[in-house]
Amino acid sequence: MAVPPYLLLLLSSTLLFPGAAAYSEYSCNDTTGSFTSGGAFAANLGRLVAALPANASSSPSLFASAAVGAAPGTAYGLALCRGDVADPGACSACLAGAFARLRRLCGADRDATFYAELCTARYSGGDFLARPGDNSPVINALDVNGSTYYGWDARNATSRTLFLSLVGTLFGEMAMYAAYNSSAARMFASAAMYVNPQLPTVYGFVQCTPDLSRGQCWDCLQGLQDLNRRWYDGREGGRILGVRCSFRYEAYHFFAGMPEVRIGLQGDASSSATPGSRGSNHKKVVLVALIVSTFCAILVAGLLIIRTHRQRAEKRKKLQLQAQSRNSSATEAALKLWRIEESSTDFTLYDFAELAAATADFSDDNLLGRGGFGPVYKGKLPDGAEIAVKRLAAHSGQGLEEFKNEIQLIAKLQHTNLVRLVGCCVQEEEKLLVYEYMPNRSLNCFIFDRQGGPLLDWEKRRRIIEGIAQGLLYLHKHSRVRIIHRDLKASNILLDKDLNPKISDFGMARIFGSNTTEANTNRVVGTYGYMAPEYASEGIFSVKSDVYSFGVLLLEIVSGKRNSGHRHHYGDFVNLLGYAWQLWRDGRAHELVDPALGECGEVASIVRCVKVALLCVQDSAADRPTMADVTAMLADGGGCASGPLPDPRRPPHFSLRATAAAAAAGSGDEDGGGGSGARTHGGTTSSCFSTNDLTISSSIQEGR
Incomplete structure (x- = not known):
């Protein structure tokens, strides 16, 4: 019989962090069947849980996984300690206790997971190790010193929204550090964010199992960020725990050591100043404030002598930049992801003037066609390279969504039968995507045209069919993430100079979980x-x-x-x-x-x-x-x-x-x-x- 998967157990003892109550949560799953005490699986499971705690605690990554025994009695297991654990003995003890409790709590169930304060343990009769994209079972819990609580200012919706935004920023920086910082061997990142005295300092950590690739870790953490927005709107703290990646944040310093990522912090004065140091800090603050005030007075006096029309021009420019920032913040995040994931590829951020010049100011003579979200133009760069520029319709919310979707997806896709995105431009209301130029345009220019049809004999058509099929197979099965295109048609199949097909237009595509x-x-x-x-x-x-x-x-x-x-x-x-x-x-x-x-x-x-x-x-x-x-x-x-x-x-x-x-x-x-x-x-x-x-x-x- 399955135990409720997200049962919360509050323990009375503390672990490494005085003042923070330890907790544990476990999941028992009988969907893969049960085992008998004298069977092969039971014997293999015994060997597995005896070995994993020592293997994990002796590893620099605090992680171990193994498969013990032959099918159908193979036991698969995973053991991970939190990235801030410094004592191997504490890691080993946590994992040994977790596996022991699972054996008692879950009985003969073949699949069980235990989340403790400092470690995660799982065993199963199914090969979950072969599914790195599977983060289940996922649990969520609100926590402050072991108790459930409400948001820090439940009466003020604006503050709740602001706090959620801060947590989102904190999460994004931690996820980037854990997934892509080469020194983060444990794929763990801790962080602290200080904004102002009216809002609490927010502390957090994220962690992935070190057997994941950098991209898999990033994808797993993005799934947790979506869950965080859904579950913890305005809450001061919470945790989302999964087998492959986890996330926690609180309004107090709950992890060991200093945070690896600091956002908006001036030293530790905001959160860790001692009473004896506050007077000295106060004098320093007064001195800095005096200097800043004097500087500001001089600056204001200088500004007053600037001509009125210059002031108005600067104001208009500032407002335009603010509007641009609001409209493209998600786009900039996508571009940041591209630069990290695909640093070895050529991807250019173009100026609008550069693309306007390349297309003769978007001349009708260079118009290749008009799609659902805007026209596409042929362009030629100063170095002679030919490009195709999709100019998304201004003020189009749907066009913006297509733009962001295409940027985010294209960073994950590389295949000979997919069109290559070489750059983009974001400038005020203008949003442009720049692709490799396909001299033979799209497939429908041939098959539905009396003059173009005879140019494609059966051998050429057969190669085009097989190329499209290979591109779709890559999207569905072999790419880093499973992609559903949702708008495959003749006009979205581009042909290069050798009539090789390239699937294009991923603005409507959707990512599927594994x-x-x-x-x-x-x-x-x-x-x-x-x-x-x-x-x-x-x-x-x-x-x-x-x-x-x-x-x-x-x-x-x-x-x-x-x-x-x-x-x-x-x-x-x-x-x-x-x-x-x-x-x-x-x-x-x-x-x-x-x-x-x-x-x-x-x-x-x-x-x-x-x-x-x-x-x-x-x-x-x-x-x-x-x-x-x-x-x-x-x-x-x-x-x-x-x-x-x-x-x-x-x-x-x-x-x-x-x-x-x-x-x-x-x-x-x-x-x-x-x-x-x-x-x-x-x-x-x-x-x-x-x-x-x-x-x-x-x-x-x-x-x-």
Whole structure:
């Protein structure tokens, strides 16, 4: 029987910190089954818990993990002491006690975790060590000397908000230090922040298990920061404890030693001055204040002789800078993350004037196209390098979100089939993203164009298909974080000089946790015709949503036809999916092949690709293959060539006939649909684009 996972045990003894009550919390989990006292797992577990305390306490990182015994009786374990523990004996004693208590408290459960004041211990019959992104079980607790309490000023909401902001700043600095400071071998950081006498000094620490990479530690801590905002609004202290990373803050000095990170502190006068030193400190403060006052008086006198119009100009400039700071603070944090994570890559912060000059002041002659969040221009830098500049629409809140999202994601993604972001510009209301220039523009410039279509023979199209699949597979499985693109379409596939495909536009992408399979949103974003049915109607998205979009794109590449739009009817059907399904079911899939391919000897290979596409666009997400399956299908025999495939089920809206929808299509919006409440962010005007490429945002009724 499972013990409630977040049961709080208040202990009467203290550990290393006089005046602070020790505590412990534990979790017992029987979902992986139970074990018998005489079995192999019990024996392996005994060996594991006997070894880990000594191994951890003797390690410079105060950390140890191990797997003992052969499957299925393998026991996996982890032991970690807090980074400020200086005594190996205290570390060993804490861990030995934690494992001993777990054995008593959790009985025959195969998975158990113990959080003590100075250490964390876990064992399991499942290989949680192979899942570095899994921080469970996560507990939260408010704490001041071992007791639950309320916010330091519950009557003043403004102060609560300010205090939360201070904690956020403290957390950010600690997380940066623990994750990326090479001297922080224990991946531990302690900090103190002093703001003013009206607010308490805030102390805190963060810690990751040292087996995590720097990037994994950062990602884990960002998850804790989100939980902190949700749980501890205005509280003076709290802790969030997980197996892989932890966070704690208080309004008192609760850790050993001096803080490694100090924010706004002048020595320790604010928090640790002794009574005997306060008089001397007071005299120093008075002297400094006198000097500062004299200097300020001289400065004010100097300012008074400056001409009035100069004063007004400076004031306007100051207000502009303040507005810029407010609008781009999150962006600056993202750029800081880029510089730390990707210091080996070329990433440039451009001046607006530099990009304006490169694009001939954003001339229409250099316009490459118009996307949902602003136009894209070709540019040329003084050194001759060609670039593509996306100028996000001013005063666009959605554009700002896209900007921040793309900056934050691109720092984590490096793949030959993903477009490379080379820099950006943030200046007052202007926000610009700078990409590598793709001389062949986007895929839709070829497959939907009478002149461009014949330039892509089947071999070129096959390589483009496989490249897109490899890029998606990287996003879903092999990148540092799992990414759902959510807006895969022909106009977001760029082609380099050799016609190699590059997936672009990550403004709508979402990061998934390692254990997350699907998510739900009340705001649907994407492009009509490429959206999976469960996403368009219910806001449910997953890797299978991207698989659906890939299937639509694959049919378009094979046929040279757009999936949908009120100008495009295919026989009795309003979309390409229904038409392709009917042809395949009737044994006439070869009729779907783009006439621009001419006499092609690869018809069997192309027809097989049609079947792969139909597998991707099945109505049920569970029936669709993963991108790993898709790449295997495409690679089998050299690209859609051989090997048996399962039969697909019919795609969604198969029964929607052109005759029944003609009236609706004729009176509908230019985007060809989008559903009730849909609104377009913007279309495209270049000849390479069509109304089918409109990016939409639609509200889903909550609770649906």
